[in-house]
Amino acid sequence: MAETDTRLIQGRYRLQEVIGRGGMGEVWRATDESLERRVAVKCLRPLGQQRDPAHLAVLRERFRREARVAAALQHRGITVVHDFGESDGCLFLVMELLDGRNLSQLMTDNGKRPLPVGEVVDIAEQVADALAYTHRQGVVHRDLKPANIMRLTDGTVKICDFGIARLGADMDFTSRLTGTGIAMGTPHYMSPEQIGGGGEVDHRSDLYSLGCVLYEVATGLPPFDMDDTWAILIGHRDTIPAPLRSRRPELPGYLDLAVLDLLAKAPEARPADAAELGRRLVSGRTGHTPAVPSAAAPVHPLPAWARTLAPGRPAASSPAGQAAPAHDPAATLTTAWTQAGPGNPAGTPPSGTSTTEIVAVLAGRHRAGLGLGRLGRWTEAADLLRTVVRDRAHVLGDDHPDTLASGYELGFALSRLGRATDALDRFAAVAEGRARTLGGDHPDTLAARQESAYVLGGLGRHAEAHDVYETVLAARERAMGAEHPDTLRCRHNLAFTLGRIGRVTEAYATAREVADARTRLLGADHPDTLATRHEIGHALGRLGRWSDALAQHREVAEARRAVLGDDHPDTLAARYETGICLGRLGRAEEATVLYRDLVGARTRANGPDHPETLRARHGLGVNLGRLGSWDDALAEARTVRSGRARVLGSDHPDTLASHREAGIALGHLGRWPEALAEYRHITATRTRLLGPGHPATRAALADENHCRDRLGGGAGD
Structure with a gap:
């Protein structure tokens, strides 16, 4: 139909000008000459003569049915459909003309x-x-x-x-x-x-x-x-x-x-x-938000499906017509029948509750657990999901997919809480259950095994994690292909683990392959692609290619800034690695400027005692030392050491790293007795935790012996 065509459709609707086009046809400004009102007419693509007559008949009937449905909708937020029909092989709808x-x-x-x-x-x-x-x-x-x-x-x-x-x-x-x-x-x-x-x-x-x-x-x-x-x-x-x-x-x-x-x-x-x-x-x-249960624990808004779950029937002691007291929405998700106790040892539902109702409530509570996790309320998420696992096992069985799904999410919550050993046990149980019911190569089974490997890496058990990743990767490639997103995610994790067990050249090659595939599939600036490019930069540094690593991390940081924002954790992580590269290249002044800015960003985003804020301050102290500002470097090292001891514990490797930085600064300031005390603490702690033959313990002992040599030689100069 030409744009200059002003013919009448069905002797009533005069088309005047095209006001829109799409894949399904054109929209015309028109006049309904019977009622003398302006309308819009949507002319769908001509049916054509090549179609089977039976198919066209079905299509016309389908159009009439859908048009009647659209015309029956009467709401101020829905475009009104006045009429519909067919003219010269063209199906059309007559609608209100919107301004x-x-x-x-x-x-x-x-x-x-x-x-x-x-x-x-x-x-x-x-x-x-x-x-x-x-x-x-x-x-x-x-x-x-x-x-x-x-x-x-x-x-x-x-x-x-x-x-x-x-x-x-x-x-x-x-x-x-x-x-x-x-x-x-x-x-x-x-x-x-x-x-x-x-x-x-x-x-x-x-x-x-x-x-x-x-x-x-x-x-x-x-x-x-x-x-x-x-x-x-x-x-x-x-x-x-x-x-x-x-x-x-x-x-x-x-x-x-x-x-x-x-x-x-x-x-x-x-x-x-x-x-x-x-x-x-x-x-x-x-601003009508749920009541806060206590001043110390403000309630964040829960997802819609969590806030609508009711806590069950009102208590018998509640006076008729009296409003129930305000509750934290999360608290309403644990109904009375799910709590085992003296009167209900098995946590069984009240009589008259159907299995269908129980399953529906448990599904809602599972989703609520996911919502609590999304809000960062991991302790509450773990507590809730633990009861869901128990109750789903009671109602559905230990190996039911829903029970195992809740177990998987519980493992994830435990890992976010730093309870790595408990998370590992949970993922192992889920993987075994899924292998029994779904098979060893089922994607859900592989997902649980892959999370187990991730937790193993977090525990420093990288060799074990490597073996699991290799097995899972082989299964994913068989079942899904080499470039399926889940396969690439597993290969990304394998690249990370290869670097941590000293196979850095393989780590670099694997990460390059994953980055190339993700770039083709997702684009160069997709967060997953940038995560792998971040790992490439790390491997380049481990290979001593610091200039290449610097270029890689700067590109990743800039791309993440554009996509995610200046203060996004991933952007800040890439900037931190940029600072590492600058320091290694002898560009300590640039690194110091970068780390000062990074400390400010981390403090705004996470607070002064967050591990990542302390990590940025550690980097600042290291580069202050490289610039010869040893008093400032010592002050930073001691501040970070105290913060890490509070947050991570006195035996944490990062806390010990800060002890070492304090020892280095003290040595440069000629305060060797104080430096020796720092090194002795590190050696004693690593001997207790890792054993006397561990490489880290031997390195600490070497630092201690060096300090003793300087003291013996009167190294106060």
């Missing part, structure tokens, strides 16, 4: 920058309200994206094109990736279940797509912003998006958390519905 701009146009008008914070929150609330209505009608959009959401000049937000996405699939408007069976809509906004193909897609898919839209209008970029379609799909399926506030710190925390919950990979981990999302947004904006 405004879609979100994609608003972003363009704003120079591709994010929208104002207040506007983002308002859009989120209005779209949530509209989706809550449509989902109650049993209607799922399936193609939410910025171009399908309009903001009118009066501030009203409307969703367009309900039913059109499903119709487009039947009309072959979506392309397919060759040989994969993955229906392609708009990759930047597709939910993982849409990408998977063949799975059930329900209202929670719209919630995920809305999360993608809100992420983009709030930060200026979609959560996975790569040029390659495969990389985007892999991101949706496998990668946790960066928090919104890492890209735009002024965003409110409740919005950041809500959008990240919308972007949960598993549908059941997202908010239960759009209505709950809307309540959560309003609660965050108005």
Whole structure:
């Protein structure tokens, strides 16, 4: 249909000008001459003559059905559909003519920058309200994206094109990736279940797509912003998006958390519905947060699905009609029947509770544990998940996949709490259970074994970790292929471990291979690619190639700054390694400037006693010594030593490293008796912990003997 065509459709709708184009056709400004009102007419691609008549008949019926559904939706946040039909082989919809701009146009008008914070929150609330209505009608959009959401000049937000996405699939408007069976809509906004193909897609898919839209209008970029379609799909399926506030710190925390919950990979981990999302947004904006149980433990907002779980029936002693006392939302997740005690030794549910109800409550409590972990409340997460493991084992069995899934998450929480031995035991139990029920090469079994290797590395048992990684990697390559994201993640971890057992050349080669593959699949600036490039820089330093290492770490730091922000932990980690390289290259003055800035950033982000803040101060002290400022170097070493003893313990390797830096500074200041006391402490501690023959112990003894020699020679000069 030409743009100059002003023919009547069905003798009623006069098309005047094209106001929009898309993969499914054109939108025209038009006039309804029967009612003398302005309308928009969406003309879908002509049906054509080449199709099978039976197929066309089915398609026309499908169009009528979807159009009736769209026309039945009556909500201020939904574009009104007035009429539909067919004219000269073209299916058309007649809709209200909207005076405004879609979100994609608003972003363009704003120079591709994010929208104002207040506007983002308002859009989120209005779209949530509209989706809550449509989902109650049993209607799922399936193609939410910025171009399908309009903001009118009066501030009203409307969703367009309900039913059109499903119709487009039947009309072959979506392309397919060759040989994969993955229906392609708009990759930047597709939910993982849409990408998977063949799975059930329900209202929670719209919630995920809305999360993608809100992420983009709030930060200026979609959560996975790569040029390659495969990389985007892999991101949706496998990668946790960066928090919104890492890209735009002024965003409110409740919005950041809500959008990240919308972007949960598993549908059941997202908010239960759009209505709950809307309540959560309003609660965050108005400041109506849950009560704080104690002054020492402020409550952070929990995900929607955690806050809606009830603590069970009111206690019999509660007066009728009296409001229940306020609770920490996390506390409501442990209902009375899950707590074993004198009156309930097995922690059994009350009589009359069905197994289905029990399983549903346990699923909600499992998700709540994940939410607590996301908030950094790892102690609470571990306590909750431990009860879920126990109760799921009681109801479902020790080896049920749900029981093992909770055990896996409990292991993760324990590892974040520094309880590495307990985490290792938990992951080993999960791996054994999954091997029995799912098989040794099942992805879930391999995931548990891979986490075991990670914990082994954290315990310094790198040789054991290496053996596990090699076994898991071989299984992943057999089952998934060499460039599957999970395979590459395992190879990345193997590269790290190779470096820690002294096989640095192999570590470098392996990391290079992983970085090349991740660059092809994810892009050069993807966080996973940058993590591997960070490891390449570390290996280059271990190989003595400090100039190459410096270049690598600087590039990684700059890329992370652009993608994640100045104060993101990964950005700061790359800057720390940059300082190491500068010091090794004799550029101590530059390193000192860098470390002073890094100490400030770490203090702002983590506090003065955080291990990473102390690590940056350690680097500052080392380079002050290289510059000959030994009094300042000694002061830094002693401050860091005291902080590490408080936070990490007096026997921690990092604490001992600070003792050594203090000894070095004291020696340079000619204070050899004090230096000897530092070295004696290190030797005694390492002998007790590692044994007299350990290389670290022998190195400490060599320092001690050197100090004795200087004292014997009157080395006060």
